Amino acid sequence: MDAALFLAPFLAVYAIFLLAPVGQALYMSGFNWDLLSPIRQFVGADNYLRMLWGTGIVWNISHAWLPRLLVLAVTALIIRSLLRQGPSKTAAVVTGAAGVIIAVLLGFHPGPGGAWNDSGFWNSLQNTLVFTLVSTPILIALGLAMALLLNNARRGRSAYRAVFFLPYVLPISAVTLIWSYLLNPDRGLIAGALGWFGVDGIAFLSEPALAMPAIIATSVWWSVGFNMVLFAAGLQDIEPAYYEAASLDGAGYWQRFRHITVPGLSHVTVLVTITQLIASFQIFGQVYIMTRGGPGTATEVLIQHVYEAGFKNYQLGYAAALSVFLFVVMAAVAAVQFRLISKDA
C-alpha cells in the first residue's frame, strides 16, 4: 500500500509523458494525420513506405560497398568483444543478425530513373550519421586527453576543470550566438585572426564542405567537458598502487597508459560512448539555430526533418513515423546502456 503511494506520482508522469507518447507515435504513424485540420485517414504502412522506399528501387551487391563493409566490420568487432565477456551468445547472435541485415538493406538504392520517395529523409539520416560518427570519437578522445591532463595537476586542477567544463552549462542558444559570430566571415574573431595573415574570411557556415565541420567544432567545444568529467572520475577510481608498481617496474608513460589506464577505463569508455552516441544522434539545436540545415541540405538532421514534416508540412502522421524510426534506432543503442545499468542495479 505504502509502495503504491510512494510510486504513484512518478509512475503517473512516467506513464503519461513517456510511455504514452511512444504508443501515440506508433498509432499516429499509421494515419494521414493533418496538423491543422481534423483529417485522420488510416493509411496503413504508407508513411513508412514513403520514408523508406521509392520508385525504381534496385538492389545490388556493390552499391555503397564501403559503408556496408564498415557495418560488417563493426558488427564483427562488437561480437568479438561480446563473446570475450563471457557467455552472451544471444546478444552476439542478435548483433550479428542485425549487422548483416543492415548491410544487406544498404544495398537498396534508386536505379536509373528511380528516386527515393523522400530523399530528404535519407539526406538527413546521412548527415546525422556523419555528425554522430565524426563527433563521437573526437568528443571521446578529447575528453579523455583532457581528463589525463587534469589528472597530472597537483594544483589548480579544479580551476582548469572549471574552464574546460564551463561551456557545457551554457544554453545552446548562447553557444550558437557566440559561434555563429565567431565563424562569421566578415565580423568573426576567426576572420580577424586570418586577416592578420592576409587571408580572407572563410564563410564556414555557408560553405557546404565546411558547415558540418563547423557544427561539429561548436558541439565539441560545448559538450566535451561532460565527457572529460566522466573520464576524470574513472581515472580517480584506478588504484594508484598499479601506477606506482608499474613505475617501479620501469614502465614508461605510454606503457602505463596502455596497460593500466586503458583497461581501467574500459567501463567508463563504453558508457561515455553510448551516452555520446545517443546524445549526438539527437542533434538539433546547433543546426537549427546556426544553419537551418543549410547551405542547401548539407546540415539538415533527422530531428529537424521530423520538426519540418510536422510543423512546416502539417504532416503529423509522417512526422510520427519518422519519430518511430528514430526511436527504434536509438532504442537499439540504448539497449546496451540499459543492459549495463541494470546489471549494476
Added chain:
Amino acid sequence: MHVIHQRLPKTVLLPVIASALLLSGCSGGTTTGAADSGQSIADVAEEDLQGTTIEFSHFFGECSDEVGDSTDITAVVGECPTITTLTNKFNAENEHGITVNRLGGAAWDNYYDQLNTAIAGSTPPDVAAMHGASLVDYAQRSLLVPLDEAVAATDTDLEDALPVEQDAIRYEDKVYAVPFDVHAALAHVNVDLFRQAGLVDDTGAPVLPTSTEEFITAAKTMKDKTGKNLIAIPRVGDNLGWHLVHSLIMQQGSSVLSEDLTEANLDTPEARKAVDFVSSLFTSGYADGDQTYDAAGQSFLNGEAAMLYNGTWVVDSYNAEASFEYQATNFPTLFKEPAVWSNQHLWAIPAQKDADPVKYRAALEFVNFLYENDATWALGTGHISSRTSIVESPEYEAAPQRQNYAETGLTNAGLLPHISNWPAVEKICVQAVESIWFQDAPVEDALREADANINSALAGG
C-alpha cells in the same frame, strides 16, 4: 540480468499498447466553425467594438524599441518601422476604441511554424500576416474567416486591388484575405558601372540584356571594361538563387507544376536551361557564387557588381545609401515572356474557437485601416502597392524609382501556383538547385528527384 533482459519486450510493449489505445480517442480537435459568420460580422454594432483588444502577428521584425509610440507615418522607411508606426497610429486614432497588440517573437523564417503550432493549439492570432502563396494551405482547411460579406461593412474596396491580388486573396471564389502589397524580384542597377562599360543608350540610360546570349555578352563586356561582375546573386543560404531560376523558367512559358497544378513539372528542358544558364554565370566568373544575402548586397553597394538580383524591399534603403547612381528596374526578360518571381503580403483573419463576431469585426477594422494606408506601406518599403488607385497615383509615380518598376507589379509579376503545399514544393525546388550548386549533383538527377519529391508532397497534403 540475462533473463530480465530477454523478458523486456513484452513488459515494455504492454503499457505502450495500452496507452496507445487510451490516447487514440482523445486527440485532434482543431478549430473549425467560423464559416458563415460573414453577416454576423457585418452586423456588429459600433458600441460592442469599444474596448476590444486583438492580437496581431507578422513577420516584419521587432522594432518597438526604435519606433516607440510614434504615429508619424510621413517619413518612415523600412518594413518594421512602417508597420509598427501604422499600428501605433491605429491604436491612437481609431474611433472604435480597438487596441491592437503585436505578438512578439516570430522572425520571418519560422513565422509559419509558430502560426501552425498556434492554430493546432487553438490559439491563433486575431490578425495574421500571410503570403499569397501560403493562403490556400489555410483557406482550404477552413482556418480563415471568409470575408466576402464582411468587407461590405467596412467599405473595403477590394475591386481596387491589382489583378494579381484579386487572385491571391481568393480560394474557390471566396475572399480570405485583404491584400497589402506585391513584392517581386527586381534588377538593382549601378548606372555608373553600366556607363563605364558602355552598356548605355544615347541618353545614357543603362541597356539591360534581352536574351541569355546578350546577357553573357554584356557580362563579358562588363568584366573586360571594368573588371567587375555584371550581377550579384545571393544564392547561399537564401531562396533568391532559386527565385532567379524560377523566373527564367516562367519566362520560357514553363512552370514548376503541370497545367492542372496536380503534378510536378520541374524535370523539363526549360528548367534545365534556366539552371544551366544561372550556373554558367557562376562558373564563368560573371557572378560570385559564394555570396549570402548580406554579402551580395554589400558587394553591390561597394560597387563590385553592376547589378543585383534582389526584391522590392531594398529599393528605398539602396536609394538612400548607394554612393553611385542607383536605379531599380524590372528584371530583364531573357526569354519569350515577361515574368518574374513575386509574392504578396496579405492580411488574414484566422478562425477562432469561440468565433466571436466582435473580435472578427475589430480585426477587420484594423485590416481595413492597413489597406487604406497601403500607400504609406508601399512608399515606406519599396513594395508595389496592392491597389491600382495607388500605383497610378501621382504621389506614387513621383516616388523614387517606382516608375522604373511599375510594370513588374502590373504585368510581369504573376501568381505563384495557388495550391496547398506550395511552400513545401518551393522548399524542394530550393533544395534541388542547391544540391546542384553546392553538392555537385547532376542537373537531371536533381530535377528528377525534385519531381518525385514534389509529387510526394502534393500527394501527402
Added chain:
Amino acid sequence: MAHTTAPQTRIRTKAPAGTPRTQPQSPAARRRTVTYHGLMIVAAFTWFIPVLWMISMALTPNDSLQRSSSSLLPSSLTLENFVTALGAGELARWFLNSAVVSITTTVVTVIFCAMAGYAFSRIHFPGRRLLFIVVLAGLMVPKEAMFVPLFLMISSADLQNSYPALILPRLAAPLGVFLMAQFFSKVPVELEEAARIDGAGRWRIFFAIMLPLARPAMASLAIFTFVLTWNDYLWPLVASTRSEWFTVTTGLASLQSNFAAATDLGTLMARGLVGSLPLIIVFLLFQRQLIRGITLGSGEK
C-alpha cells in the same frame, strides 16, 4: 561487469628496489611542473576565448561593433548593452519563465524520484523487479524524438503557452529513479529498523531519516536536472508559440534569426550573457554536485 580482468595482471610487478623517486623539488620535476602549467594555461585560455569574446562584445558599444567586431578586446567600454538587455525587450520575462520552469521541474523531479527510488529499494511488494525494469526501459526512449505526440497531447489539452506545458513532460525522469534507488539501497537497514522500533511509520522514516541522508544524492540530481531543463531547446520551441512564453533558451534563439542582430551585436551578446548567468552561477557554486550528478547520472558509479 565485464572488466573483471584486473589491470595489474597484465604488467610485471617486479619492483627493482631503490629506484630513485623524483622529489617534488628536484629541478627536472620543477621544470616539468612549470611547462605543464604553462601549457595548461594556454589551453585553458584558448578554450575560454569564445566566452571572453562574448563578454568583450557585450561591453562594447553597438556602433563600434558595426565597424569591427573581430578583435578580442573591446575598442571602448560601455555598460549600455546590459541596461538595454535588461530594460527593453522580453528578456526579463524569459528569465522568469526559465526560472519557474527549471525550479519547479527540479523540485518535483527530485521529490518524485526520491519517493519512487525509495519504494523500489526499500519496500518489498509483488512485481517490484518487473516494475523497476519497466521504469528503466524508459531510458531507451529518446526524449527529443517524442515531441510530436507530446505536442499533440499538450495542444489538445489547450495547454500551449503555459507553465504546465513546459514543465510536465520533463518530469518523467527514469534516470533519477534509478539514481535514488541506487542510493537508498546502500543505506544500512539498521537505521530504518531502529526508527521503526521507535514507532515511526513509513512516511515519517522517509521524510525524517531517509531524505536528510539522501541530501547529497538529491543535490546532484537537482543540479543536473536544473542545468538540463534551463538548457532545453526543442520542447520549449514546440510548446510555446508566443514570445511571452519563451524561455531564455528559445528566446535567445529567436533573436538570432532576426536581421536586427547585425546592428546591435553588443546588446545581443549582453542578452546571451545575462541569460546564461544563472547557470554560470549555479555552476560556480555547485560545481562539485553537478559533476557528481553527471558521474552518477551516466551510471558510472
